[in-house]
Structures are given as C-alpha cells and as structure tokens.
Amino acid sequence: MVTAPVHNGSPDGSSAGTGVGSTATVPVPGSSTGLPVGSRPGVAAGRSDGRPDGRPRPVHSRDPQAHPVPTGREEEWRFTPLRRLRGLLAGPDAADAALEVTVQAPPPVTVEHVGIDDGRIGRVLTPADRVSAFAMTRTERAVVITVPAEAAPEEPVVVRLHGGGGVAYGHLVVEVGAFASATVVLDHTGQATFAGNVELSVGDSASLTLVSLQDWDAGAVHVAAHAATVGRDARFRSFTVTLGGDLVRLSPTVTYAGPGGDAELYGLFFTGAGQHQEHRLLVDHGPRSCRSRVAYKGALQGDGAHAVWIGDVVIGTDAVGTDTYELNRNLVLTDGARADSVPNLEISTGEVVGAGHASATGRFDDEALFYLMARGIPADEARRLVVRGFFAEIVDRIEIDSLRERITAAVEAELGGVV
Amino acid sequence: MSTLEIRNLHVSVETDSAEGREILRGVDLTIRRGETHAIMGPNGSGKSTLAYSIAGHPKYTITEGTVTLDGVDVLAMSVDERARAGVFLAMQYPVEVPGVSVSNFLRSSVTAVRGEAPKLRTWVKEVRDSMATLEMDPAFAERSVNEGFSGGEKKRHEILQMALLKPKIAILDETDSGLDVDALRIVSGGIESVRAAGQTGILLITHYTRILRYVKPEFVHVMAGGRIVDSGGPELAAVLEDAGYDRYVKVTEPAGTVA
Numbered sequence: 123m124v125t126a127p128v129h130n131g132s133p134d135g136s137s138a139g140t141g142v143g144s145t146a147t148v149p150v151p152g153s154s155t156g157l158p159v160g161s162r163p164g165v166a167a168g169r170s171d172g173r174p175d176g177r178p179r180p181v182h183s184r185d186p187q188a189h190p191v192p193t194g195r196e197e198e199w200r201f202t203p204l205r206r207l208r209g210l211l212a213g214p215d216a217a218d219a220a221l222e223v224t225v226q227a228p229p230p231v232t233v234e235h236v237g238i239d240d241g242r243i244g245r246v247l248t249p250a251d252r253v254s255a256f257a258m259t260r261t262e263r264a265v266v267i268t269v270p271a272e273a274a275p276e277e278p279v280v281v282r283l284h285g286g287g288g289v290a291y292g293h294l295v296v297e298v299g300a301f302a303s304a305t306v307v308l309d310h311t312g313q314a315t316f317a318g319n320v321e322l323s324v325g326d327s328a329s330l331t332l333v334s335l336q337d338w339d340a341g342a343v344h345v346a347a348h349a350a351t352v353g354r355d356a357r358f359r360s361f362t363v364t365l366g367g368d369l370v371r372l373s374p375t376v377t378y379a380g381p382g383g384d385a386e387l388y389g390l391f392f393t394g395a396g397q398h399q400e401h402r403l404l405v406d407h408g409p410r411s412c413r414s415r416v417a418y419k420g421a422l423q424g425d426g427a428h429a430v431w432i433g434d435v436v437i438g439t440d441a442v443g444t445d446t447y448e449l450n451r452n453l454v455l456t457d458g459a460r461a462d463s464v465p466n467l468e469i470s471t472g473e474v475v476g477a478g479h480a481s482a483t484g485r486f487d488d489e490a491l492f493y494l495m496a497r498g499i500p501a502d503e504a505r506r507l508v509v510r511g512f513f514a515e516i517v518d519r520i521e522i523d524s525l526r527e528r529i530t531a532a533v534e535a536e537l538g539g540v541v
Numbered sequence: 542m543s544t545l546e547i548r549n550l551h552v553s554v555e556t557d558s559a560e561g562r563e564i565l566r567g568v569d570l571t572i573r574r575g576e577t578h579a580i581m582g583p584n585g586s587g588k589s590t591l592a593y594s595i596a597g598h599p600k601y602t603i604t605e606g607t608v609t610l611d612g613v614d615v616l617a618m619s620v621d622e623r624a625r626a627g628v629f630l631a632m633q634y635p636v637e638v639p640g641v642s643v644s645n646f647l648r649s650s651v652t653a654v655r656g657e658a659p660k661l662r663t664w665v666k667e668v669r670d671s672m673a674t675l676e677m678d679p680a681f682a683e684r685s686v687n688e689g690f691s692g693g694e695k696k697r698h699e700i701l702q703m704a705l706l707k708p709k710i711a712i713l714d715e716t717d718s719g720l721d722v723d724a725l726r727i728v729s730g731g732i733e734s735v736r737a738a739g740q741t742g743i744l745l746i747t748h749y750t751r752i753l754r755y756v757k758p759e760f761v762h763v764m765a766g767g768r769i770v771d772s773g774g775p776e777l778a779a780v781l782e783d784a785g786y787d788r789y790v791k792v793t794e795p796a797g798t799v800a
C-alpha cells in the first residue's frame with residue numbers, strides 16, 4: 123500500500139499527487155503564492171482500515187451515543203469551531219416549524235414523507251459522526267424522492283428548505299432507477315440550526331445531478347452528510363455551492379456499487395468575514411474502472427473568514443483502472459482570511475489509469491487587476507471580472523440558467539461588500 | 542492635436558530597501574498624435590519602466606517630473622482613468638486572466654473607454670475585421686484572456702486591443718520580441734494600420750531594429766542608464782544596427798566600473 127498524504131504548507135503552496143504503478147500518471151500540480159494555509163503533519167503509514175492519512179475510519183452507527191463527543195482535537199473535528207455548532211453535538215430538541223420543506227417534482231417523479239424506520243432509510247448512509255446520528259434519530263418525517271427506472275424528467279426536482287430559526291433535523295433520500303436521468307436541487311435559505319442527512323442512490327446506467335445550494339442568512343448553522351452510491355456505468359454529478367451561514371460543515375461521500383461509475387463533484391464557496399465553511403469529501407473507489415473528478419473553488423474575504431476543504435480519495439485493492447483527480451483552489455481576497463486545504467490520496471492498487479490532486483491557495487492577482495484597469499476597466503468591475511473568471515469553470519457547468527445567474531449575482535453581492 | 546509630454550521624469554522601483562532604486566533619471570520626451578517614435582536601448586536601460594510609469598503600474602514610484610496629456614496631469618489619474626483618457630500600453634508580458642473570455646474582456650474594455658456599450662451588430666463586425674487584419678482565428682475570442690496563448694498570439698491580442706480602443710497615445714513595449722518573421726509581419730501590419738489612420742501617437746519600444754523595417758518611425762531615441770542619451774531620425778536606427786549600444790552603455794557607466 124502507498125499513501126500520499128499531502129500538506130498544503132509546501133513552499134510554493136502547491137502539491138501534486140502521483141499514481142503508482144506502470145499505468146499511473148502524474149497530473150499537473152497547482153500553483154500559488156505562499157499564504158496562510160493550513161497544513162497537516164504528514165502521517166506516513168496508511169492502514170487498510172484507515173483513511174488516507176492513516177487515521178482510523180470513523181465509527182458508523184445510527185446511535186448518537188456510539189459517537190464520542192468530540193473534543194476538537196480529533197482529525198475530523200480539529201478545524202471546526204465546536205462552540206459555534208449551537209449544541210448540535212448534544213442533539214437538542216427540534217423547534218416547531220423550524221424548517222419549511224417544499225418539494226416540487228415533475229412527473230413521473232414521486233415524493234413521499236415517511237418515518238425514519240422506513241426501509242429505504244440508511245441503505246446508503248450510516249452516520250459517521252454524532253451530528254449525523256442525531257439527525258437520523260431525531261428526524262420525524264423523512265422525504266423520499268423516487269425517479270422511476272428509465273424516467274428522464276426534463277425539469278429538475280427542487281427541494282426548498284427554508285429556515286425560520288431554531289433547531290431542525292432532516293433526512294432526504296433520492297433514489298434514481300436504472301437508466302433514469304434527473305436533476306435534484308436542494309435550496310437552503312433562511313435562518314436555522316440544521317443537521318441533515320442526504321442519501322442518494324444512482325441506479326445502474328442512471329444519471330443524477332445534485333445541486334446543493336447553501337444560501338442561508340447570516341448566522342445559520344448547517345451540518346450535513348451527503349452520501350451517494352453510484353451504480354454500474356452510472357453517472358453522478360454534484361454542485362455544492364456554499365454562500366451563506368455562520369457555520370456550514372458538509373461531508374459529501376461517494377461510493378461505487380459497480381464498475382464503470384463516474385462521479386464529478388464540483389464546489390464553489392464564498393467565505394465572508396466571520397464565516398466558517400467546511401467541505402469534507404470522501405470518494406471511495408471500491409470496484410474497478412470507476413472515475414472521479416473533484417474540483418472545488420473558493421473565495422475568501424474579510425476578517426475571520428475560514429474555509430476548510432478536505433479531499434480524501436481512497437483507491438481499494440480491487441479498484442484497478444481507477445481514474446481520479448481532485449483539485450481545490452482558493453482565492454484569498456483580503457487579509458485576515460484563512461483557507462485550509464488538505465487533499466489525501468490512498469492507493470492500494472498499482473493498476474490505475476490516473477490518480478492525482480492539486481491544491482493551491484493564492485492571493486488576488488494584482489497583475490491581472492492592473493491589466494484590466496490599463497484597458498480602462500474600473501477597479502471594482504475589474505475585480506468582479508477576475509473573481510467571476512475564477513469561478514467560471516464551476517459555474518459554467520451548471521445547466522440551470524436561473525441558478526447560474528443567482529450564484530453569480532450572490533458572488534458579486536459579496537464582492538460589493540469590499541470594493 | 543493630442544500631445545503627451547514627459548518632463549524630467551525620475552522613477553524608482555520598489556525594492557526591499559526603504560528608498561527603492563532609482564531607474565529613470567530624468568526622461569524628457571514629447572509625442573504628438575500621428576507621430577511615431579522609437580525608443581531603443583539595451584536590456585535593463587529602463588524602457589519598460591518608462592512604459593509602466595506612464596500607464597500607472599503601482600510598483601513604480603514617480604519621484605520627480607511630470608507627464609501630461611494635452612496639458613492634463615496624467616500622473617494624478619488612476620490606471621483606468623489613464624486608459625480612458627487615451628493612453629494605451631501594449632505590454633511586454635501580457636497577463637493571463639483565467640475564465641474571462643477575450644470577447645467579454647474586449648467588450649468591457651471598449652465600453653469603458655468609449656463611455657458606452659458598442660452596438661452589438663457593428664461591434665461584432667468591428668472585432669471580426671480587426672481580427673482578420675491580424676490573421677486571428679475567430680475562435681480566439683472564446684478563449685480566456687492570454688491563458689495558454691503563444692508569444693505571437695499574446696502580441697496580436699495586444700495590437701487587436703489597440704486597434705479597437707483607438708488611443709491617442711500608444712506605447713508598445715517590445716511588441717516585436719519573441720516573434721518569428723511571419724508573426725512580426727502580421728503584428729507590424731496591425732500597427733501600421735493604426736498608424737495610417739493618423740489618430741494615434743505611437744511610442745515603439747524595442748531592443749532590435751528589425752521591426753523598424755516594417756514600422757518606420759520619424760523619430761528614434763536611445764535610452765541607456767535611465768535617460769534618453771541620443772535622439773535623431775530614422776538614420777539613427779541604421780547606425781545602431783551597425784554599431785550596437787556599446788558607445789552609449791560605456792558613457793553612462795560610472796568611471797571605474799568598466800572592466
């Protein structure tokens with residue numbers, strides 16, 4: 123076994139992973155300037171039961187008490203300001219009507235509201251942390267969205283979760299039948315202290331696009347696990363867009379149920395003053411010949427803005443023919459903001475097509491600003507162009523016009539706060 | 542008639558030392574609309590420093606002297622104001638702006654400089670025609686600004702911008718460097734068509750004489766050691782072609798440092 127723990131504290135702030143074995147490729151490294159980026163101590167040895175850097179795999183259980191209360195020193199929690207979780211680690215009672223959930227689903231998609239003991243719950247996701255376990259036990263009504271086999275609704279399924287304040291729990295299941303194709307949008311707005319689980323099952327040869335938009339009001343807390351399983355020859359794309367909230371901590375994971383699966387995980391975040399936004403990804407390549415691409419881009423602005431990106435990719439012993447690449451780039455717009463970026467790659471087979479990662483955190487490019495201004499473009503517009511350009515490779519992939527426009531407008535509104 | 546006047550310009554560059562390092566040591570130059578001036582000089586003589594200082598790059602500090610455009614103080618303007626006032630700098634090393642397409646960039650720039658968005662229909666034709674003059678593939682417009690451009694593509698893109706912005710004064714910083722013969726001919730053709738329109742004063746900064754076979758300046762200046770040490774007509778370029786910069790470099794070197 124070979125592990126490739128990488129820290130983003132290297133002198134040039136960049137890193138590239140390597141594949142191992144005769145078919146491995148070494149993708150392009152990132153580039154950046156030296157900046158306040160976090161680093162982790164490189165742990166050399168991986169264990170077969172461990173995450174890429176050798177830390178133990180977390181407990182998987184629905185029982186909150188099976189998950190010890192974190193102290194903040196654990197690898198999984200060390201970046202998270204526990205005090206700002208508003209007690210979610212203790213599983214507080216939900217407030218009445220704290221979160222209004224509405225689902226708009228085109229036929230033949232069905233929407234059911236079920237008890238948490240429904241057989242479709244927990245097939246894909248077993249809580250890996252205490253907050254997720256509380257979310258599963260305390261959710262009263264889960265939402266199950268089913269896209270029948272071979273269905274291909276043109277319109278997206280839109281799930282609106284609007285917080286009215288107070289503690290809320292939620293559970294969403296999306297099952298996409300074989301050969302079906304669908305887009306699901308989760309639109310989080312308002313004010314809440316919300317712990318949620320989302321499980322997504324993409325059937326064989328099916329295709330699912332998930333957009334999860336965290337457009338919370340200032341002050342919201344959102345901790346959620348998003349677990350997807352990708353069937354044989356199936357395709358899963360996700361867009362995780364985090365704009366608002368006081369603390370947002372999302373843990374998207376992907377596993378494959380058969381060979382030929384393809385997962386693309388894109389993310390965009392804009393971390394403003396005082397915000398903590400944490401994205402912890404795990405792509406677990408079990409079967410052979412699956413592909414994964416991860417690209418998260420973030421901009422940080424203002425005092426105390428803190429973004430955390432963890433990208434774990436595990437390539438198991440049977441996962442020959444794996445093709446994976448993950449990337450995180452952060453753009454630090456002002457002093458006082460901090461980005462931690464930790465890609466990890468664990469490879470247990472030599473026969474991969476490609477396995478690599480890049481991570482870079484850089485400051486706003488003043489030379490680009492000068493260039494645009496030297497063409498008559500005023501400073502604020504030039505900054506907008508540069509930041510919009512930075513996010514373009516993520517935003518341009520979103521196929522829903524109204525969402526693209528909303529995200530672009532939100533980013534520009536955030537920028538407006540400084541220029 | 543537009544005139545750029547540079548008087549006794551002293552410029553320092555930011556360095557680790559508090560004072561900075563003086564690079565331009567009293568430059569005087571006057572360029573009028575319709576004229577073409579060449580500034581030639583060895584590497585490190587301060588040519589790019591002059592160009593960037595006029596454009597307002599924040600790395601350079603003006604310690605003495607004035608730059609005016611039709612009597613208006615250019616040095617008091619921000620970078621974008623200078624561009625809108627009619628000063629254009631084609632950069633020696635154009636900067637990449639990832640994710641911003643050439644077409645979006647050109648439109649933003651032209652809108653800012655002209656003070657209103659160009660009419661879509663005429664704009665498309667205008668860009669297409671200018672690109673054709675520079676033998677640029679229309680697909681170029683969809684690429685990110687300068688990202689992955691070859692040296693020649695970057696320089697054509699700079700000249701394309703000049704053609705669209707129609708500045709009063711254009712400073713071309715080593716636009717000829719790194720071009721092969723074909724690219725040099727094409728880029729020179731682009732410069733010539735702007736020059737032929739007679740609306741622009743051109744300051745052609747170059748290290749080599751070869752571009753002067755295509756773009757004929759009326760005035761040639763030699764820069765060495767941060768000053769203009771000689772000025773003349775096109776015949777001066779011919780002298781430089783044969784003799785090089787040796788005699789200028791020697792006279793500017795403080796006594797004792799010449800090996």
Ligand SMILES: Nc1ncnc2c1ncn2[C@@H]1O[C@H](COP(=O)(O)OP(=O)(O)O)[C@@H](O)[C@H]1O
Nearest residue numbers: 554555556564583584585586587588589590591
């Ligand atoms: N940012 C900088 N920091 C330190 N020295 C600089 C900087 N920019 C230019 N210089 C120095 O100023 C001198 C003139 O540079 P430049 O104007 O680029 O010359 P040219 O364009 O004629 O080759 C050179 O000695 C160069 O090393």
Ligand SMILES: [Mg+2]
Nearest residue numbers: 588589633715
């Ligand atoms: Mg130069």
